[in-house]
Amino acid sequence: MTADLYEEARSYFLQKAGLYQLGMVFCEKYRSLDHWGGVVKMEKLSTEEKVDLSSFFRRDMIKKEQFRISYAAFSTAWKKTRFAAIPLENFLAQLYPGQLLSKQETAAEIEARRQQIFTELLQQYSCEKATNWLRALQTQKLRLSHLEFYERKQLLGLVAKALSMLPDGYERLPFFANRVSGNPHTLDWNTDAGKVFLQALSFLANGAVYGTVEDKNNLFYMFHLLRDDILNFATVFGLQALAKETLLLYWQTAAQSLSPLNLPFREIVRAEQILPFGESAGTDFLVYIVENSGVFSMLLDALQKSNKVVPLLCLHGQMKTASWALLDRLAASGAVLLYSGDFDPEGLIIAQKLRQRYKQVRLWHFSADEYQKTKNYLTEGRLKRLQGICDIELQPIVKLMQEWKCAFYQESLINILLKDVMSSY
Template sequence: MSEWEVEIMSEPPEELLPQAVAYFRSHPGFKRLLDGLAEKYCKLGRLGGVVALEDLSHEEQTTLEAFFRRPLPGKQLRFPAGQFGRLLAETRFDGLDPVALLAAWRGGELVTRQERRDCAEQARQMELRQLLAEFPAPTCQAWLQAALDKEPDTRLVQRALVTDRDFARNMAAALRALTNLPERYQRLPVFARNICGDPHGLDMDRGAGKLFLEGLRFLRVRAGGNIGEASALSAVEERNELLYHFKLLRDDLLNFATCFGFAAYAGNGQEISYWRMASEAQAPLNVPLREIARVTALGPCAGPSEFLPERSRYDVFIVENSGVFSALLDEGASFQPLLICLHGQFKLASWALLDRLARSGAVFHYSGDFDPEGLQMAEKLLLRYPDRVRLWHMTEADYWLACPAAPLDEARLQKLASIRTPELSHLAGVIAEKRSAAYQEGILELLAQDIKRPLSASK
């Protein structure tokens, strides 16, 4: 009788298991097949799929042909894993559970991929629950519970739980920061030093910094933050403004706004004198964010010097380019127009200044270049201050007066397709059809005429 033919068993299956393991290990030709079967089980949670072996050795081919009781075609094997139990039942090891045999072959239990995932998930849940117990502040509790519930706005936390080896330490730092948010404006490096012992501990390229920013975003959204407003900003702008919303400043010196003609007031109603002095000297101001943070209200320098908490509406002219700003100042400094220059982009200081102006009664008249970037900036203003912004010489007629001649490549033309606001969509279509940009300098005389005579802030 062949060693693979069925015999009447005199031992129970559990006593056959060590004998079977010893036998298979004594025949090296089985190793790759049994390893492949074990891997299939771990991957699928069952004996399924096909085990593929290439370049069979002479020993493997001889051993496996005896087991299968048939010759193998060439040096390759494609073996359906589900047949292993049937073949085993035709041997003297009939009655053995094939999975138990494979587990013993591997020296322990076979852990399926799903079981590993379940175990890892339990560990992650335990980690979050430990943090819940450690950080009782309501802000932390809300964020951690949302992470436990796998809510959509906690995706970064879910990802960090899987990929960040230092998740517990980084998340704890982020939670300490959320627990101790400042009540007055504070520079981020100073805040990070107090929280982490490292001024760079909450930098945006650090694990703790990324989680902290995500926590702030979660808190702002749950508190009713304007999602549409945030979507109008670039990633850098959104990040800086988010920190600023929670009284944290990344850079309060090099981040500045350029303006002319304003009087500024501090929290006690006291006028901040150098703003008025600059206007009277017909000098523009590059005001750093740290100084704008002191301001609670603004108004026309040409108005009364005393603090007026409820001003009438007044006109503020905003231009995109510094050259246009300077030319307008040359034309109208003696009229003390209220001017702001954005320098081709929105800095946090500009947003901080505009927010204070909007609260103080300002109506914004914005003029930008007739190109994709100029229209995108105009749209950001319209989305953020929908009842405060008036487009200033940004019509189709103004575009033709500015003499469009600068060709636009395909990448820039694609930006025009993103313009959705009704006030700008027609102009965007005209520029796209012409495939040429025009610039503010082409309508400088029209802009200069307007700043010399008051516009109606109510129209």
């Protein structure tokens, strides 16, 4: 009998659009409040829907554009119908499409499913890197970019597996991905797994940024993964390299012939030690670093003309992964890194990054005393980038740049730079 009454009531409400809408609105109110009650506002109803409500509540609602209805009024009207034997809340719960849960109950169910997934994955992957990442997600110290990712156990398991299989030596990313999953494109950064993997690496690297292509390449490099190892290069002069205590001949040949060398990332990571040409050991040797290729070429012209070999490195305006790999090895080999850049926000950012990463960096004719006012005015957008410069030694330049709002390029200092390079070694 009760089942038949439920079905009759359900059929009646489904035929009456106004009543069905009212029932659904109170179901949503229940989800919000976690109990039956409250007041809802009904508006923009059709005449037919108003007729349905007028008949149910036994009062004229036709002429009103909007009206407020309390759950108490709804319950009172329900008790005057032939369906009164059924508790209203029981009926509404069955009328609702799907399982009617409050938002708190829904959140609790979701959290329980998540915790179960993390518990199972932590049992499966005991590697420290995978464990640290999974626990950070489990405790919400780290949050995934998409809520749906939390319930995709296969996706999270794939990334945890990748973290547990990170190589000790250098490995190309597609081959690493293939080793992890059997698909070389699994960890491409336009895939869901690639996005989560990058975030995991960033977390393990203490929040390293990965907004640009170079940032991503550098993040992979930190974990011995190589992505772009041919087009990613650094330009050097006057250096030699050793691998397993054996000289790499093409470095040696280039230096002997006074030629610059464009070194792909793949070749840089082969080097275990990098020294000035002709030196058998290195301690506090100088390496001159310039930001752009034009200045590098001018210095190189003078060195070649004088048949002189001095360690020189060009960053080409950006810190590519190849540049970081080269500087890592120079710093480990005992180099003092002398940096000269353009007096603009980008040049200051490079200088700050270098000084944050290497204690051996010295600013080379890159001070407020050498910065000059010009008509090379900076846009407000570029000037805003100065807000990220916190290095104390760079602050005098920042203050002047904020005042003068102009860039001063290192080409104007070429004679001073030449004098230093030509008098060294």
